[in-house]
Each structure stands twice: as structure tokens, then as C-alpha cells.
Amino acid sequence: MIHALIGFTFRQAPIEIREGLVIGGVAAPGRVPVVQDAIVAKLVRGEPVLPTAGDSLTTPRGSTVLWKGAKAGSGGRFESPELGGSGYLFTSVDMPDDRTMILEASGHNLVYVNGVPRAGDPYGYGYLRLPVRLHKGANSLLFSVGRGWMRARLVPTTGPYRLETADLTLPDVIPSDTGNLMGGVVVMNASPSDATDLSISCSSAGKTVTTKLPRIPALSVRKVRFDFPASAKDLDLMLTKNGVPFHSAMVGIRRRTAGQTYKRTFISAIDGSVQYYAVNPSTKPDPSNALILSLHGASVEAIGQADAYSPKAWATLVAPTNRRPYGFDWEEWGRMDAMEVLGVAGARIPHDPKRVVVTGHSMGGHGTWSVGSLYPSRFGAVAPSAGWVSFWSYGGGWEPREATLPEAMLRRAMSPSDTLARITNLAAQKVYVLHGDADDNVPVGQARTMKRALANLGIEFGYHEEPGAGHWWGSQCVDYPELMATLEAARISDFATVDFTTPDPAVSANCGWITVLQQISPRMVSRVRGDTGGLTTENVRSIRFEQALPSLTLDGQKFSNLSAKAVLVKTGSNWAAGQVPATARHLGFSGPLKQAFRDRFVLVYGTSGSAEENEWSRNKARFEAESFYYRGNGSPEVVSDAEFLKGDYAGRNAAVYGNSTTNLAWAALLGKSPIRLGRGALNVGEKKISADGSAVAFLYPSERRLVAAIGGADLAGMRLTDRLPVFGSGTAFPDWMVLSPEAAEKGTKGILAAGFFGPDWGLASGEAAWRE
Numbered sequence: 001m002i003h004a005l006i007g008f009t010f011r012q013a014p015i016e017i018r019e020g021l022v023i024g025g026v027a028a029p030g031r032v033p034v035v036q037d038a039i040v041a042k043l044v045r046g047e048p049v050l051p052t053a054g055d056s057l058t059t060p061r062g063s064t065v066l067w068k069g070a071k072a073g074s075g076g077r078f079e080s081p082e083l084g085g086s087g088y089l090f091t092s093v094d095m096p097d098d099r100t101m102i103l104e105a106s107g108h109n110l111v112y113v114n115g116v117p118r119a120g121d122p123y124g125y126g127y128l129r130l131p132v133r134l135h136k137g138a139n140s141l142l143f144s145v146g147r148g149w150m151r152a153r154l155v156p157t158t159g160p161y162r163l164e165t166a167d168l169t170l171p172d173v174i175p176s177d178t179g180n181l182m183g184g185v186v187v188m189n190a191s192p193s194d195a196t197d198l199s200i201s202c203s204s205a206g207k208t209v210t211t212k213l214p215r216i217p218a219l220s221v222r223k224v225r226f227d228f229p230a231s232a233k234d235l236d237l238m239l240t241k242n243g244v245p246f247h248s249a250m251v252g253i254r255r256r257t258a259g260q261t262y263k264r265t266f267i268s269a270i271d272g273s274v275q276y277y278a279v280n281p282s283t284k285p286d287p288s289n290a291l292i293l294s295l296h297g298a299s300v301e302a303i304g305q306a307d308a309y310s311p312k313a314w315a316t317l318v319a320p321t322n323r324r325p326y327g328f329d330w331e332e333w334g335r336m337d338a339m340e341v342l343g344v345a346g347a348r349i350p351h352d353p354k355r356v357v358v359t360g361h362s363m364g365g366h367g368t369w370s371v372g373s374l375y376p377s378r379f380g381a382v383a384p385s386a387g388w389v390s391f392w393s394y395g396g397g398w399e400p401r402e403a404t405l406p407e408a409m410l411r412r413a414m415s416p417s418d419t420l421a422r423i424t425n426l427a428a429q430k431v432y433v434l435h436g437d438a439d440d441n442v443p444v445g446q447a448r449t450m451k452r453a454l455a456n457l458g459i460e461f462g463y464h465e466e467p468g469a470g471h472w473w474g475s476q477c478v479d480y481p482e483l484m485a486t487l488e489a490a491r492i493s494d495f496a497t498v499d500f501t502t503p504d505p506a507v508s509a510n511c512g513w514i515t516v517l518q519q520i521s522p523r524m525v526s527r528v529r530g531d532t533g534g535l536t537t538e539n540v541r542s543i544r545f546e547q548a549l550p551s552l553t554l555d556g557q558k559f560s561n562l563s564a565k566a567v568l569v570k571t572g573s574n575w576a577a578g579q580v581p582a583t584a585r586h587l588g589f590s591g592p593l594k595q596a597f598r599d600r601f602v603l604v605y606g607t608s609g610s611a612e613e614n615e616w617s618r619n620k621a622r623f624e625a626e627s628f629y630y631r632g633n634g635s636p637e638v639v640s641d642a643e644f645l646k647g648d649y650a651g652r653n654a655a656v657y658g659n660s661t662t663n664l665a666w667a668a669l670l671g672k673s674p675i676r677l678g679r680g681a682l683n684v685g686e687k688k689i690s691a692d693g694s695a696v697a698f699l700y701p702s703e704r705r706l707v708a709a710i711g712g713a714d715l716a717g718m719r720l721t722d723r724l725p726v727f728g729s730g731t732a733f734p735d736w737m738v739l740s741p742e743a744a745e746k747g748t749k750g751i752l753a754a755g756f757f758g759p760d761w762g763l764a765s766g767e768a769a770w771r772e
Contacts (some may be wrong), residue, residue, distance in 0.1 A: 002555055004225070005188025008178050009256075013234075013677075013728050014104075014153050014154065014155040014156070015093060015101075015153060015154040015155075015535070016076050016153045017072065017076065017091055017093075017105075017141070017151070017152040017153055017154075017373075018071060018072040018076060018324075019069070019070070019071055019072070019091065020069075020070050020078065020089045020091035021051055021052075021053060021067045021068065021069060021070065021082050021089070021090045021091070022067070022068055022069075022070040022078070022082040022083060022087060022088065022089050022090075023039075023051070023057060023065055023066065023067045023068070023087060023088050023090075024041050024065060024080075024081060024082030024083065024084065024085065024086065024087040024088075025059050025063070025065050025082075025086060025087070026057055026059055026060075026065060026087070026088065027039075027040070027059075027060065027084070027085075027086035028036045028060045028061075028086070028747050029085055029396075029566040029728035030396050030403075031365070031391065031395070031396050031397060031398050031725075031729070031731050032398050032400055032725075032729065032731065032747060032748065033398065033410050033724070033725065033732065033733060033748060034058045034724070034739065034743055034747050034748045034750060034751060035723040035724075035733040035744065035747065036744070036748075036750075037060070037713065037723070037744060037746065038057045038058060038059060038060065038721075038745075039057070039088055039142070040723055040744045041187065041736045041743050041744035041745045043115065043448040043719060043722070044378075044716055044719045044720050044722075044741075044744045045716060046695075046715065046719070048115070048140070049090065049112070049140070049142055050090075050092075051067040051090055051139060052067065053067055053068060053069050054066060054067065055067045055154070056492075057285065057514055058591045060745075060747065065591075067090070068082065068088065068394075070082075070148050071298055071581075072151065072574070073195045075151065076151045076152070076153060076267060076520050076712055077107075077149055077150075077151045078107075078149060078151065079149045080148070080149075080364070081148070083145040083146075083147070083148050083149060083150065084146065084147065084148040085146055086132065086146060086497060087143065087144075087145045087146065088143060088144055089108075089140060089145055089150060090140065090142050090143075091140075092138045092139065092140050092141070092142050092395060093134065093136045093138070093139045093141065094137065094139070094152065095135065095136055095137065095139060095329050096136065097136050098132070098133070098134070098135050098136055099133075099134060100131050100132065100133050100157050100190050100192075100219065101131070101132060101134055101154040101155065101156060101157060102129050102130065102131055102132070102154065102155045102156070102190070102360065102414045103118070103129070103130050103141075103152065103154055103299040104129050104133045104151075104153050104154070105120070105121060105143065105152035105153075106121040106124045106125065106126050106128065106151055106152075107121065107122070107145060107147055107149045107150030107151060107587065108120040108121060108122065108143040108144060108145050108149065108150045108152075109122050109144040109145065109146050110144050110623075111141060111142065111143045111144070111152075112140070112141070112142040112143075112144075113133075113134075113139070113140075113141060113210045114134075114135070114139055114140055115133045115140070115142075116513065116619050117298025117620075117623045117722055117723075118130050118132065118626065119623060119625060119626035119627045119629070119630050120143070120144065120630075121198030121630065122147060122374060122425075123299075123325075123326050124147075124148060125167070126166070127162060127164070127166035127186075128169040128186065128630055129166075129221070130220065130221060130626065131157065131189070131220065131221075132154075132189035132219070133219055134154075134368070137492070137510070137568055139174050143553055144565040147433055151183045153646060157190045158220070159190070159215075159246055159247060160189065160190050160191035160195075160246070161187065161188065161190070161195060161198060161239055161241060161246045161247060161732075162187070162190070162239065162246070162247040162249070163185055163186070163187060163188075163190070163200075163237055163239050163247050163249045164185070164186035164187070164188055164195050164221065165185060165186075165237075165249045165251055165514060166186075167186050167223070168183060168184065168185055168251065168635065169183060169184035169223070169265060169266050169275065169276055169428075170183045170251070170253060170254075170262045170263065170264075170265070170276070171183065171263050171265040171276060171472050172253075172254045172255065172256045172262040172264075172383075173230055173232070173253060173254070173255045173256065174255075174256050174258075174262050174718070175257065175258055177230035178230055179229075179230055180209055180228065180229055180230065181226045181227070181228055181229075181230050181265065182225055182226070182227050182228075182253075182265050182267070182274055182637075183225070183227075183228060183235075183274060183493070184224065184225060184226075184265070184273065184274030184633075185198075185200070185223065185224065185226055185237065185251075185717075186221050186222070186223045186224075186629075187213065187216050187221065187222055187223075187224055187239065187691060188220075188221045188335055189214075189217065189219065189220060189221070189222075190216060190219065191218060191219075191625070193218050193486045194214065194216065194217055194218050195213075195216040195218075195241070195303065195516045196215050196216075196591070196630060196738060197242050198212075198213040198216060198239060198240065198241050199211060199212050199213060199239075199240050199241075199243075199479065200213060200224070200226040200237055200238065200239055200240075200420065201237070201238045201240060201513050202226055202227065202228040202229075202232070202235050202236065202237055202238075202248060203227065203235075203236040203238070204229060204231070204233060204234060204235055204236060205229070205231055205232060205233065205234035207229045207231065207413055209230075210755070211224075211225060211227045214599060214635075214637060215637060215638070216641065217621075217622050217625065217638045218530075218772045219622075220622050220625065220626060220638075221626065221629065222625070222629065222635055223268070223273060223274070223566070223629055223633065223634070223635045224238060224274075224307065224635060225273075225274045228253070228295060228491045231470065232253055232256060232281050233253065233255070234250060234251065234252055234253065235250070235251040235252075235253055236248065236250055237249045237250070237251055241268065241423045242396065247508065252646040253641070259283065259311065260279075260281075261279060261280045261281075261303065261306045261307050262278070262279055263277070263279075263302075263303055264276060264277055264278075264279060264345070264348070266341075266344045267552060269340065269454070269598075269599065269600065270333060270336055270340070270599075270600070270634075271338075271598075271600055271601060271632075271634045271635055271636050272599050272600045272603075272635060272637075273319060273633060273634050273635035274610050274635075275323070275337065275340075275341075275633060276300040276302065276321060277302055277318055277319060277320045277321065277344070277345055278303040278305065278306035278307075278318070278319040279316065279318055279319075279345070279349070280306040280307070280309050280311055280312075280316065280317040280318075280319075281311065281316050282311065282312055282313060282314070282315055282316045283311045283313045283737075284313040284314075285316070285349075285350060286350065287321060287350040288352050288355075289314055289315050289350065289351050289352065289355065290314055290315035290316075290351060290352065290353065290355035290356070290357060290487065290488065291315065291316055291318065291342075291345075291346060291351040291352075291356045291357075291491075292312075292315050292316070292317040292318065292357055292358075292359060292487060293318055293319075293320070293338065293341075293342055293350060293356070293357070293358045293359070293371075293379075294306070294309070294317050294318070294319045294358075294360055294364070294365030294478070295319070295322070295330055295338060295358070295359070295360030295361075295363075295367040295368055295371070296319060296321075296322065296325070296360065296361070296363070296364045297318070297360070297361045297362030297364050297386075297497070298325065298326050298362060298363040299326065300325055300361075300362075300364075300375060300561065301321070301325055301622045302319040302320060302321040302322075303316065303319070305319040305360075305361075305364070305478075306318075306319040307480045308475045308478050308479065309475065309478065310475075310479055312484075314488050315351075315355075315487070315488070316347040316349050316351065316639070317341060318341060318342070318349070318495035320337050320340075320341035320342075320635070322334040322338070322363075322364075322367070322734050323336055323566040323631070323632040323633050323634070324631060324632060324633055325402050326363075326631075327632065328631070328729045329363055329366060329367070329391075329395065329729045329730065330360075330363065330364065330366060330367025330371060331367075331370060331729060331730075332415065332416075332594060332729070333419055333459050333597075333598075333632050334367065334405075334729075335367070335370065335371055335374070335391075335507075335690045336370070338367065338371055338599065339375070339378075339411050341369070342356070342378070343750050350750055352493075352527075354380065354492045355490065355491060356378060356379055356380060356384070357379055357380050357381040357382075357383070357430075357487040358371055358372045358379045358382055358494065359381075359382075359383040359384065359385070359478070359483065359487060359507075360383075360384060360385070360387065360478075360719075361384075361385045361386055361387075361472075361477065361478050361692060362386045362387070362389050362441065362442055362471065363388075364384075364387070364390075365384035365386050365387020365388065365442070366384070366386050366387045366388045366389070366390075366395075366419075367387075367388050368382055368384035368387055368554055369382065369384050369389065369419050369450065370390075370417070371424045372384075372420055372424065372426070372429065372508060373419060373422050373426055374416070374422070374425070374502075374503075374508040375508055375510075376425045376426070376428045376429055376493070376500065376511055377492065377493075377495070377510050377512055377614065377699075378492070379429060379492065379517075380429060380430060380490035380491045380492040380493070381430040381431070381432070381486055381487050381489075381544045382430070382432075382435075382587065383430075383431070383432040383434070383449075383486055383487055384427050384433060385434040385435065385436070385443070385477050385478055385480070385483070386434070386435055386439055386442045386447075386448045386471055386472075386477065387433075387435075387442070387446065387447070387450075388442050389419050389420065389446050389449055389450060390417055390418060390419045390420065391414075391417055391730045392418075392443065393446060393449060393739045394446060395730055397414075397730055398411070398414075398730070398731065398748075399415070400748065402771065405751075405769060406737070406748075406751040406752070406753055406755075406769045406770065406771055407748045407749075407751060407754075408746065408752040408769060409734040409737075409754035409756070409767075409768075409769050410578055410732060410733060410734060410737070410751070410754060411525055412523045412524065412734065412756075413592045413593075413732035413733055413734045414731075414732040415502060415503035415504065415508045415523045415524065415525065415724070416432070416503045416508075417481070417732070418503065420453060421501065421503065421525050422500050422502070422503065422525070422726070423450075423454065423457065423459075423521075423690025424457060424459075424501055424504040424527075425500060425501055425511075426454065426459055427457070427459045427498070427499060427626055428493040428495065428498075428511075429480075429493070430460075430461075430462075430486050430487075430489065430492070431459065431460070431461035431462065431486075432461065432462040432463070432464075432465075432482065432483045432486040432487075433447050433451060433461060433462070433464070433615060434439045434447075434464050434465045434466070434477065434661075435447035435464075435465055435466070435472055435479055436465070436466045436468075436469030436470050436471065436477065437465040437466065437467055437468070437469065437470055437511070438468050438470050439469070439470055439471045440470060440471065440660075443469060444465060446605070447463075447465070449502075451463055460564075461480060462486055464482060464483075475523065476497065476498065486581060491565050492572060494512070494617035495511060495512025495513060496531060496532070497530065497531045498511050498512055498513075498514055498528060498529065498530065499527075499529045499530070500512075500516075500527065500528045500529075501525055501526070501527045502516055502525070502526050502527075503523060503524075503525060503526075504519065504522065504523050504590070504597060505517060505518065505519065505526070505586070505587035505590070506587055506588070506590035506591075507588045509514070510546075511528070512546075513532070513545060513547045514528055514535070514545060514546070515543065515545075515546060515587070516528065516540055516542075516543055516546055516587070517541075517542040517543060517567065517580050517586050517587050518540070518541035518542040518569075518580060518584070518585065518586050518587070518759055519539050519540065519541055520540065520541045520570070521539055521593065521756075521767065522585070522590070522592070522734075522735070522756040522757075522766075522767075523592065523756065524539050524732070525538070525539065526540050527539070527540075528537060528538040528540060528543065530546075531550055532552065533551065533552065533553065534552065534553040534554075534555070535552065535554050536555055537554070537555055537570075539757055541568065541569065541570050541759060542567060542568065542569040542570065542580050542586070543568055544565060544566070544567045544648045545562055545564065545565070545566050545567075545568075546559075546563060546564060546565065547564050548562065548563050548564045548566075549562040550562075554568060555570075555573075555575060557574070557575050559575075559577075567579055567580065570665045579657070582704075583701065583761075583763075583772060584759050584760060585757065585759045585760070585761060586759075589701065589704075589706070591699045591706075591735035591756065591757065592699060592733055592734045592735050593697060593698065593708055593726070593733040593735065593736075593737075594726065594732065594733065595699060595706055596655060596699050596706040596707060596708035597628075597636075597653070597655065597708065597726065598653060599651070599652055599705070599706070600637075600652045600653070601623055601636055601652060601653040601654060602636065602637045602639060602644060602649055602652055602653070602654045602655070603624055603636050603637065603638045603639070603642055603654075603655050603656070603657070603661070604620040604621065604639055604640075604644045604654050604655065604656045604657065604663065605617040605618040605620065605621040605638070605639075605640055605641065605657050605661075606640075606641050606642070606656070606657060606658035606662040606663030606665075606666065607640050607641055607642055607663075607664070607678070608661065608662055608663065608664050608665065609659075609661060609663070610662075610714055611659060613658060613679075613715060613718070614662065616657075616658075616715060616718050616719065617657045617658040617662060617663060617711075617718070618640075618709075620657045620718070620721070620722065621638045621655075621657055622638060623722070624636075624655070624726065624727070625638045627726075627727050628727050631727050632727065641656070641664035641665040641666070642664060644665045645664060645668055649703060650704075650705075651704060653705050653707065653708075654669065654702075654705060654706075654707050654708070655707070655708040655709075655710060656669065656670070656707060656708070656710075656711075656716075657710055657711055658710050658711045658718065659677045659678050659679060659712065659713060659718075660678045661678045662679065662711075663711070666709060667713075669702040669705075669707045670700055670702065670707060670709055671699075672702075673698075673700040673709070674735060674762065674763045675696060675698050675709075675736055675763075677696050677709070677711060677712075677713060678713070679713060679714065680692075680695050680713055680714065681713060682696065682738070684736075684753060685763040685764070686762070689738060689752070691713035691717075692714060692716070692717075692741065693712070693713075693714065693716040693717050693720070693740075694713050694717050694720075694738065694739065694740060694752070695711065695712040695713075695718065695720040695721050695738070695739040695741075695743070696709065696710070696711065696712070696736070696737065696738050696739070697709070697712075697724060697737050698735060698736035698737065699735050699736070700735075700757075701761055708726075710724065710726075716741065717741070718739070718746060719738075720739055720743055721739070734754050734755055734756050735753075735756045735757045736755055736756075736757070737751060737753070737754040738751070738752040738753045738754070739751060739752065740752045740771075749771075751771065752770070752771055753768060753769065753770045753771065754768070754769055755767050755768030755769060756768075
């Protein structure tokens with residue numbers, strides 16, 4: 001075995017990582033759903049990655065790359081061409097005994113600590129600190145890096161539990177506030193056991209409010225809610241366990257006067273976490289006012305977005321967070337956040353529900369195109385500034401070369417990202433497009449693409465290119481007079497006629513008086529066109545009418561006296577009155593895979609396997625929880641299979657890791673699934689798959705919850721799923737997918753099969769693609 005030549009001698013002071021080995025180009029670039037990576041392939045096979053200078057690797061392109069020595073510069077920062085795109089940095093730390101330390105690192109995608117994956121800080125926020133267990137002797141740290149730089153150090157722990165105040169989610173206090181408000185703070189558990197009996201007491205001005213905390217996973221962090229009195233000036237937080245104090249912190253709270261921008265917090269239904277949105281209040285609040293939803297650009301905080309606008313007499317502006325400054329490009333959980341904030345803020349802020357509009361800048365301009373075109377019934381105007389069209393036009397979107405292979409099913413799962421496929425929805429809205437013609441960040445060609453597409457369809461729109469302007473040209477590039485005039489004049493359509501396209505009713509189902517309940521082919525575009533007298537449909541299996549219709553011709557069939565909420569279901573080529581069973585695949589209960597990660601989802605690890613299998617499962621659940629915390633300001637619960645089965649988790653979605661042999665919850669929740677995975681056995685319907693090294697990722701219903709199942713038939717198969725970008729932006733998965741053992745070497749060409757379940761959640765009624 002080759003051992004690292006680079007080491008550090010333990011001392012009580014922080015250990016600065018200043019020397020290492022770097023290598024670049026070992027992975028296929030881009031937003032790919034299945035990582036093709038030479039180092040990942042070694043880890044999947046269980047081979048240790050302990051390089052020395054001069055060792056070589058063969059890249060996915062077939063070239064040979066070498067490990068090279070590297071030293072950190074000022075501030076402990078490693079900078080190297082090898083660390084751009086798909087690089088790694090390796091180092092080793094020698095310890096005199098077993099102990100827990102805190103890893104402070106930034107600039108990395110993730111890190112393997114002695115082969116165990118932990119979340120990274122690719123955007124360099126600097127607040128991700130994770131407790132890691134190190135053993136006596138050499139400990140390997142393998143950092144995946146993609147932005148050309150990183151830094152890392154290890155610091156001693158100061159106790160088993162502590163408050164981490166570098167990443168707070170706080171509201172502002174405004175004059176109308178009374179009672180208690182809520183904030184979010186990270187709690188670190190550096191102990192080897194889950195913490196289930198912690199509390200936070202908040203004292204200020206003689207008042208104390210105590211909040212009991214949820215489970216904090218062992219050797220990890222979790223962002224949790226705490227309450228505090230609205231009368232507070234500064235918050236004295238005390239973390240206790242069964243009443244015994246462990247750590248304290250002072251936190252400042254901002255107080256705002258009437259008319260100033262401010263932040264509000266709320267509990268998200270996605271994962272039960274504390275989120276915030278920013279408000280730029282109207283100077284003349286009135287129920288007849290408009291409500292502007294403004295989406296920020298990459299690296300921008302929501303409060304900064306709200307601050308960029310002058311206050312309006314005619315509107316209140318609300319800025320959601322996208323879950324983080326980078327977040328999810330306003331897609332998936334970013335889109336969910338935008339719509340959740342629209343509902344929460346809309347219930348609090350007086351406004352005319354017909355005067356809701358959406359705008360945004362840069363990444364938020366893309367979000368404006370995406371969110372606005374998905375929900376024509378929710379927005380009267382769509383007004384992007386410096387917005388890009390889609391991942392394929394700007395963001396490095398993945399595109400398979402062949403349409404008939406399993407990869408095509410994964411591309412199909414990305415249909416909500418295809419803005420141009422539903423551009424006809426914009427005909428019902430006012431549209432204004434703004435861009436600087438010298439933009440070197442988001443090229444003006446993005447705006448011109450949309451200009452041509454709108455013009456070709458005869459859709460009316462306003463358009464302005466600012467001569468000589470770059471990406472950001474002051475607040476005017478979001479608060480532009482003509483753009484604001486468009487928003488002020490806009491009203492949501494009454495939809496006497498409809499022309500509605502949706503990529504998936506689970507994402508976008510309604511347009512005026514029609515709601516698409518089911519598709520014939522999941523994640524293929526569905527379209528409904530016509531008026532209250534006659535409609536034509538494409539790829540629609542069931543539809544509901546939100547108002548009574550005296551007579552209607554639907555795809556040539558005539559119906560009379562349809563009541564409000566009437567449902568028509570298509571069988572073959574014939575429509576008939578009917579209902580969609582609650583257990584069927586429909587808009588509120590549907591795939592694909594990522595749909596399971598909502599509705600206060602729970603991450604469930606297995607305890608019924610071997611010691612190694614159980615350890616993998618627990619580490620996997622912890623890694624996903626840390627990843628969603630970092631990328632989505634999230635707070636998913638991590639529990640064992642036994643705890644899940646005896647706990648009260650009714651109605652909450654779940655993700656189970658391992659297989660039916662190693663995870664009791666997998667066996668209990670997925671007994672009716674046509675995809676069956678156990679130790680050494682894998683079946684997809686009647687097909688028996690060679691199990692050695694194979695892996696699956698699929699979604700299936702269990703009573704009234706959705707369950708994501710991710711794992712393998714053995715340890716190699718389980719490790720094959722370690723790098724599936726479930727919380728990555730710009731990637732998607734169908735309902736189910738089977739990975740061959742070669743997936744780490746072949747990338748998406750290592751997908752053995754993929755597909756979508758049918759309306760009854762069956763394989764036979766669904767669609768699948770198998771590799772020849």
C-alpha cells in the first residue's frame with residue numbers, strides 16, 4: 001500500500017493544511033447526472049486513494065494525468081490550474097490518538113475524510129465547519145475542488161455541543177411586531193451520539209424564551225429554529241442539554257423603522273426549516289396595490305435585492321432567497337421557495353391578487369423566465385433583466401447525444417428547465433425584457449434569443465438594450481422606469497381563452513379555469529388550447545374544470561352541464577367523466593425522484609446490515625443532510641430505520657439508503673414496489689439484474705407519502721450512489737434508474753436502465769429504456 005508522504009504532527013493549536021498533492025482533469029466536466037470520475041471509480045471499488053507525487057491516473061478522455069506537489073500561499077490558500085473544473089487535493093494528517101476535530105474548509109465541492117464523504121463549501125462562504133472523527137496514525141483528506149482554489153485547517157473541539165453563529169437566519173424587528181419571533185442557528189454535535197435533548201434559551205431585556213431542539217445527528221451540524229421575544233435588542237443564546245449549559249453566544253438583532261426594507265422569517269413546508277424573505281414596503285399600503293416578486297442574482301442576498309429598489313406607492317416588493325445566494329438557479333427547491341414565499345407573504349401583505357408580477361436580475365432574470373412561464377395564472381407580468389434562457393443556452397446543461405437510450409429518460413426529467421418549450425404561456429402576460437448590450441457575464445444574446453422567439457409567435461413584449469451597459473449598471477438595471485411601468489399596468493388574465501403548456505402537473509398544473517391532473521407520458525410537454533366552448537389537448541390523461549361549463553367540446557367529444565370541479569379522464573382516445581384515485585400518479589402525488597425531497601422529508605439510514613453496510617448508510621444520510629443544509633439552508637431530519645418505524649412520521653416523505661436487507665424502513669415502505677433490491681439481488685419487474693456492484697435510485701409511493709430509495713446490492717453498489725447530485729442544480733432523474741458497476745468509469749453510459757412509472761405506479765403501464 002502506498003502511504004502519503006505529506007503529514008502533520010498533532011498539536012493543540014489549529015492544524016493548517018499547507019502542503020498536499022493536486023491532480024486535475026480526472027472527471028468529465030459539466031452538470032452531469034452521473035459522475036464520470038477516475039478517483040470516484042477507485043473509491044467505489046474500495047481502493048484507497050493514497051497517492052504520492054508522480055502517481056498517474058487515466059482520465060475519462062483517456063489521457064494520463066499526474067499527482068503533483070502543492071503548497072498553500074498566503075492565508076493557507078491553495079491555487080492551482082489542477083483545481084479548476086474537476087480537480088482534487090490530497091493530504092494526510094498524523095494523529096497521536098483517536099479524537100474529534102473540526103474541519104474548517106472552503107472552496108471545495110466535498111471532502112473524503114478517511115474515505116467518508118462530507119459536504120463542501122464550493123462558493124467559499126466560509127461558515128461550514130464540520131466535526132470529523134480522526135484515528136491514531138495517518139488520516140487521509142481528499143478534497144474535490146472545482147473553482148481553482150481552496151483552503152482548509154483542523155481546529156480542536158471545545159466541547160460536544162456548540163452554537164455556530166456565522167450562518168444565522170434572522171428576521172428584522174419592525175414596529176408592529178409583538179410576542180415572539182423566530183430565527184435559525186446552526187448547532188454542532190461533536191459527540192459520537194445523536195443529540196435529542198438539547199434546548200436553546202434566549203434571554204433579552206429580562207425575558208427568556210426556551211426552544212426544544214430536534215435531533216442533531218452525531219458528528220454533524222443542523223440548522224434549527226429558536227424563538228426570541230420581539231422586544232429583544234440583543235439575543236443572549238444559551239445551548240443546554242437537560243438544563244445543563246454547554247455553550248452561549250451573543251447575537252445582534254436589527255430593528256427597522258416604518259418604511260424601511262426588512263426581513264421576515266417563516267417555517268418552510270419543504271423541510272421544516274426557518275427561511276426568510278425580504279420586503280420593500282409600499283409607501284401607501286392598500287389592498288388595491290400590486291405585489292412584486294423579485295428574484296435575485298447569483299451571490300446576492302434577498303435583502304440586498306429588496307434594497308436595490310426605490311419604494312413604490314403602488315406596490316410592495318417581496319424578495320425570496322432561492323434558499324441561498326446561489327441556491328438552485330430558481331429551479332426545483334429555488335422555485336418552490338419562490339412560490340412558497342409568494343403564498344406566505346401574499347397572505348400577510350394587502351394587495352390585489354390580480355396584480356401579482358415577477359421580475360429579477362441575472363440568475364433571477366432566468367428565474368423570472370422560468371417561474372413566470374410556468375405559472376401564467378399567478379403572474380400578470382414577467383420582466384427579466386440580464387436573464388439567461390436555460391441551462392442549455394448558458395449554464396452548461398447536459399444533453400445526451402442519442403434519444404433512445406436510458407440517458408434520454410434523464411434528459412426528459414429535465415423538461416421543467418426547458419423555458420422555450422412553454423414560451424407560448426407568455427402570451428397571456430405582459431412581458432418586458434431588459435439587458436445591457438455590453439454584458440460580459442450574461443451575454444445580450446440571451447435576451448435576443450427570447451426576443452426572436454416571442455416575435456416569431458406574435459407575442460407582444462417590451463424590450464430595451466442599454467447601450468454600453470454591462471451586467472450591473474446600478475439600481476436602474478432592476479428599477480428601470482419602463483420595466484416598472486409594465487409591472488404597474490399588469491393584471492392577471494381572466495383566460496377567456498387558454499393556451500397552456502406544462503412540463504409536469506406536479507410542477508405547474510393550472511391556467512385559469514383548467515387544471516391538468518395527469519399526463520399520458522410523464523415529463524413530456526402537455527398542452528391545452530381553446531375556450532369554454534371547446535378545447536384540444538396534447539399528452540393529457542385527466543383534466544379538471546374550475547368553473548361550471550354549460551357545454552364543452554373536448555378533443556371533438558361533446559359534454560353538457562359540467563359542474564365546477566368536474567373531472568374528465570381519457571382512456572385510449574375517449575374522454576369520460578371520472579375521478580383520479582388518491583393513490584394514482586397525479587399532480588399532488590407524483591415523481592420523478594427529486595419529488596420525494598419535499599413535504600418535510602426524512603433521511604433514513606439502515607441498521608440491519610453488516611457493520612460496514614450500516615456505516616455506509618448512516619454516512620450517506622448525514623452527507624445528504626449536510627449537502628442540503630449548505631445548498632438549501634435546509635434542516636432535514638436524519639433517523640435510523642428503527643426510529644423511523646416507531647416514530648410519528650405520517651404524511652412526511654422519506655429517503656431510505658441501502659437495500660431491503662440492510663434497511664428495515666426500505667423493506668417496510670417499499671414492499672409493493674416492482675423494483676426490488678436486496679443484498680445480492682436486484683429485480684426490475686420480471687427482469688433479474690446482475691447484482692454485483694449495481695445500484696438503483698428510484699421513487700415509489702407508500703400510502704400517502706413518496707419514498708426515494710437509493711442504494712446498491714452490495715457495498716460497491718452503495719458507494720456508486722455517493723456522488724449522485726440529488727441536490728445539484730441543472731440535473732434531474734426520472735422515476736427510476738439502474739446503474740451498472742461501470743457507471744463511475746462510463747458516466748451516463750453506465751446507466752443500465754431508466755424510466756417512468758405509469759398512472760397506477762406500474763412498470764408495464766409506464767415507459768422504460770434499456771441499454772442494449
